[in-house]
Amino acid sequence: MISHLSEMIERLLYGDDGYYTKHVRIGKRGDFFTAPHASPMFGYTVGRFLDSQGVRTVLEVGGGEGYLALDILRSTPLRVISYERSPKLREVQRKILGDYEREGRWRLVDTLERADAYLLNEVLDAFPSNRYVFEGGRWWEIVQQEDGFGRIPSDGPSHYRGPVREGFIYDEGVGTEEFLREILRMTDRLLIFDYGYDEEEFPLLAPRGTLHGYKEHRVLHGLEALKPKADITHFVNFTHIRRVAEEEGFTVRIYMDQTNFLLKYGMLDVFESLSDEEKEQLAPGMKTLMLLFRNHRVMYLQRSSSSKKSSQKDSDESVDGG
Numbered sequence: 001m002i003s004h005l006s007e008m009i010e011r012l013l014y015g016d017d018g019y020y021t022k023h024v025r026i027g028k029r030g031d032f033f034t035a036p037h038a039s040p041m042f043g044y045t046v047g048r049f050l051d052s053q054g055v056r057t058v059l060e061v062g063g064g065e066g067y068l069a070l071d072i073l074r075s076t077p078l079r080v081i082s083y084e085r086s087p088k089l090r091e092v093q094r095k096i097l098g099d100y101e102r103e104g105r106w107r108l109v110d111t112l113e114r115a116d117a118y119l120l121n122e123v124l125d126a127f128p129s130n131r132y133v134f135e136g137g138r139w140w141e142i143v144q145q146e147d148g149f150g151r152i153p154s155d156g157p158s159h160y161r162g163p164v165r166e167g168f169i170y171d172e173g174v175g176t177e178e179f180l181r182e183i184l185r186m187t188d189r190l191l192i193f194d195y196g197y198d199e200e201e202f203p204l205l206a207p208r209g210t211l212h213g214y215k216e217h218r219v220l221h222g223l224e225a226l227k228p229k230a231d232i233t234h235f236v237n238f239t240h241i242r243r244v245a246e247e248e249g250f251t252v253r254i255y256m257d258q259t260n261f262l263l264k265y266g267m268l269d270v271f272e273s274l275s276d277e278e279k280e281q282l283a284p285g286m287k288t289l290m291l292l293f294r295n296h297r298v299m300y301l302q303r304s305s306s307s308k309k310s311s312q313k314d315s316d317e318s319v320d321g322g
């Protein structure tokens with residue numbers, strides 16, 4: 001029996017005893033950190049940005065324990081809807097956001113619905129992936145066989161259109177394109193934070209692939225990551241996201257490093273507005289936010305009648321607010 005790595009990862013992450021089904025722990029005492037766990041300044045700044053864009057209701061997909069939603073609810077008048085796949089994390093969200101649920105500003109849903117904006121922080125990287133290797137002038141797929149891992153001839157990745165060279169390994173998210181199209185049909189604005197590269201960066205910055213895992217803050221590289229009770233992840237392809245979004249009639253309004261985004265859209269102003277006590281409390285986390293998320297980028301997509309293409313990374317001149 002031969003199976004794609006994505007089938008194995010799907011089981012390890014979302015099966016009955018999967019990491020996200022039963023074992024997930026985010027934060028200091030868990031397996032990995034995300035920006036909302038590093039500092040509430042992340043959510044305060046994201047909330048301020050969404051508010052400046054005229055958003056009244058935001059639907060967060062894969063909000064994990066709910067801290068980003070909490071910080072948006074605390075610092076803005078926005079309403080938040082959460083859609084979360086993991087039963088364990090849904091329970092945590094219900095506890096953490098219960099007060100806002102009673103106030104009528106937060107609810108958890110089972111199906112996607114229309115909202116002014118959609119928000120995803122480190123969600124697309126958590127989709128299962130397949131692994132392809134370019135060797136001997138052709139593509140192979142790494143698969144799971146009865147006696148371990150092997151490779152079979154393949155037509156190669158289905159969405160990667162970037163450069164290839166001998167020995168290049170590409171890990172491709174499975175189901176991300178369909179999911180992106182589904183959410184883009186539910187909204188006019190999508191804000192994505194994740195680690196990832198542009199297509200042409202992959203062979204240069206990650207020639208041996210981006211599949212990796214986290215267990216108690218240790219990084220597991222490549223196929224080593226495919227273990228029970230580990231968070232298994234890969235870098236997202238921002239060129240692919242842009243292509244799909246443009247096909248759905250969206251324009252890239254912002255594409256830049258996460259740290260630059262937070263600085264440009266007012267994190268320091270938010271910080272200045274805090275009391276001295278809050279400043280003292282939040283300063284270390286804000287520093288972590290600036291230092292720890294080096295590979296993270298943000299892409300802000302907005303529906304446009306003319307599918308006007310934005311140019312490079314860092315080009316966002318037509319966006320108001322901040």
Ligand SMILES: C[S@@+](CC[C@H](N)C(=O)[O-])C[C@H]1O[C@@H](n2cnc3c(N)ncnc32)[C@H](O)[C@@H]1O
Nearest residue numbers: 020034062063064083084085086121122123126
């Ligand atoms: C790396 S965690 C990030 C959690 C949270 N956004 C944060 O920043 O702390 C990935 C999250 O995406 C969720 N997820 C993955 N695939 C999903 C899907 N298809 N629909 C909804 N949530 C999903 C997982 O259950 C998990 O909560």
